[in-house]
Amino acid sequence: MSLLSIENLSLAAADIPLVSRLSFAIAPGERLGLIGESGSGKSLTAMAATGLLPRAITASGSVRLGGQQVIGAADRVLDGLRGTVSAFVFQEPLTALDPLMRVGRQVAEPLRRRTRRDGRDLDGDALMREVHALLEQVALPQPDRIARSYPHEISGGQRQRVAIAMALACRPQLLIADEPTTALDVTTQAEILKLLDGLVRERGMALLFISHDLPVVAEVVDRVVVLKKGIAVEEGPVAEVFGAPKDEYTRSLVAAARAFDAALEGTP
C-alpha cells in the first residue's frame, strides 16, 4: 500500500487553478522527485500532502497519507499523521527554526513527542543525550556547543542539518523536503545532499524531494514527476525522463541543464 497517494488533486485560489488533476503515489521506501519551475504548484502539492494548505486555497480530489484522507481532515487527525507518517524539511532553515529558542530545545521537542508515542517518557539528561546523538547523526561537529546555540549563531548549512535532525527525531516513514538545498552554497549543498541520501537509505524512509534543479533531484531520487503550471507533463524513472524526455517542456529543461553541464566540461 502507498504511504502517500494523491489522486486527481486540484488546488485553486479564488477560482484560479493552481494545480489540476494531479495524481501520483509513493510506496514505503520509495524516493520521488517533484520537479517544476516557479508557479508550477510543486510546493503547494507538498503542503497539500500534509494538510498545511493556507485557508484561502481550496482543494479537491484525494490525498491519502498513511491510509488517512487529508483533504478536509480535522487538525486532530492531521496531528496524528505529522511526525508519525511524514516530516517536513523546508527551504529556508533560518525561518524554519525558532530564533528565540536554543537549537537543543528545538530538537528536543519533536524527540520528546516521538518517545512518548513509543511509550518512553524522556526528560532531563536522558533527553539531552538523545538530542546530542541526533545532532551527531546529521554530522554536526561539537553537538554540545550546537545544542546550546541559537539559530543565528550557526551557519546556514548547520541550520539545515538541525532542521533535518528535527525531522529525523520523529522517525517518519516519509520525509518531505522542499528545496532543502536551494538557500545553501554549492559546497554545503553537496554535503547536505550526501547526508540526506545516506540517512534516507539507511532508515529505509520514503522521500518526496521537491526542486527546480534537475541534477540535484537526480542525485537523491529514483523517479520524477515534472510539473508545469500545475499539470504533470511527464513521469517516470530519472534515467528515462532525463535520458529521453518525451514532453516538449521536459526536453527544454533537460537541454538547459545539459548546456550548463557541457559548459563546465568545456564542450559547449
Place this chain on the structure above:
Amino acid sequence: MSLVSVEHVSFNYTRDRRVLDDVSLSIRTGASIGLVGESGSGKTTLLRLLLGLTRPTAGRIRFGEAELDPGNGAFMRDYRRQVQAVFQDPYSSLDPRQNVLGIVGEPLRSLGIPGDRRALVEAALVSVGLEPGILGRYPHEFSGGQRQRIAIARAIVAKPKLLLADEAVSALDLSTRIRIVELLKRLAAEMTLVFVSHDLGVVAALCDEIVILERGRIVEAGATRKILADPQHPYTRTLLDSVPRMPA
C-alpha cells in the same frame, strides 16, 4: 589594455574582520570575467567597491588613468556613464511606480545624455529582445525573465563600457536563465562584463575568464577553459566537484 585595475584592495566593515584581503585584479577592455565565490567570499563587497558605493580600506581601484574616488562628483558622473549594473532580484530592482520608458530612460535623464530619449530606450529594448511597444507598461505586468531584460536594457541604454552583474540570473528559473545567459553573452561581445556568481555552470557558459574568491582572497584566476580543465587550488577543485551534474 586594462579598463579597470584593482590594486591590493582590502576592505573591512568592522575592525576585526577582513572581508577582502589584498585583492588585485585587472579587467581588460572586452573581457568577460566571472567572479565566483560562496557566501562570505567577498564577491558582493568587491562589486560594491567597483561600483563606487564604498571605498576600499586599503589599496585602490583605477579606471583607465584615474583613481576611482566615490567622493569626486565630477569623476563619478562620468564613471556612472561608463559603468552600469544589473542586480539579482528583478522584483526589487525596478521602481514599481515608473513605466518602462521611465525606468529604462532613467540613466539618460540622470546622466544628462542628449538625444531622443524615446528612440534610445526603444533601441535598448529591442537589443534585449523586448518589444518596443511596452514603453507605457509597468513592472508588475512582466515575468521575472522579462523584468531582468528590462533591468539589462536600463544598464545598456547609456552604452557603458563596463557591465557589472551581481547574481543576475540566480533568481530566474532554469529555462529563463539559459535565455538571459545567451543575451548577456551576446552583449558581452560588445562591452566588458564582470559577472558575479556562485554558479560555476553559468559562469562557464558565459565568461572567458574566472576569478575564484575564498574568504576575501583570490585563490585562483585565469582562462575559464584552463581552470575548468586543470584547477590548481584545492578550493577550486572542491567547488567544481560540488556542482551537481545530470546523470549520463
